[in-house]
């Protein structure tokens with residue numbers, strides 16, 4: 001049953017902000033002034049790898065070495081049968097020359113959308129490095145044995161959580177979820193559900209974006225040619 005919220009706690013328990021009197025006008029002008037000039041570096045044709053996978057590997061390594069929190073977090077966009085998009089954050093768990101792998105519930109909203117339209121987009125934003133990467137491609141489920149390998153490598157709590165959560169469905173309460181978790185722990189059987197596993201995004205295009213001053217950003221776009229080679233073009237910022 002969907003619950004109607006009747007009130008809110010006054011103080012945010014994460015940031016201690018007093019929520020009383022917050023309105024849509026609270027930002028009044030602040031958003032207009034919220035901006036950064038991008039000066040961290042440049043990205044030119046001369047220092048771009050011919051292979052976008054190598055370029056990704058380099059930027060990913062640099063992101064982790066620069067201490068970006070969860071550099072493997074990406075926004076995944078999918079589209080439903082009516083052409084309406086939706087986005088959410090997932091964690092990249094592997095990348096190879098073949099593509100980019102993440103794990104999820106195949107019956108979730110995203111899973112249902114992917115079943116109807118396998119084309120998707122991944123977006124990474126590494127703010128302190130002023131870098132964005134966009135990858136478009138086609139999703140495929142990975143082999144069950146490979147999903148098993150990852151599933152059983154996760155902490156037990158995450159395995160149990162994946163088993164009991166009907167991801168994206170309406171549930172009656174927080175208590176219902178916690179009760180399911182406890183019941184599953186008591187049963188003691190741990191098995192990867194058939195509807196939980198990995199997808200691989202097989203890339204078709206990449207865009208590497210490096211912020212520059214005066215909004216004259218560097219944008220290098222890679223497109224896969226029929227020959228298998230990648231063509232690089234520069235896009236206007």
Ligand SMILES: Cc1cc2nc3c(=O)[nH]c(=O)nc-3n(C[C@H](O)[C@H](O)[C@H](O)COP(=O)(O)O)c2cc1C
Nearest residue numbers: 073088089090091102103104105108109110111168
């Ligand atoms: C940092 C972060 C990492 C996440 N990683 C995953 C993930 O790897 N897999 C996943 O299914 N959901 C992950 N989520 C939750 C998703 O954002 C999303 O709520 C969930 O997958 C349901 O999405 P859907 O209803 O669009 O299918 C993550 C959320 C955040 C904020």
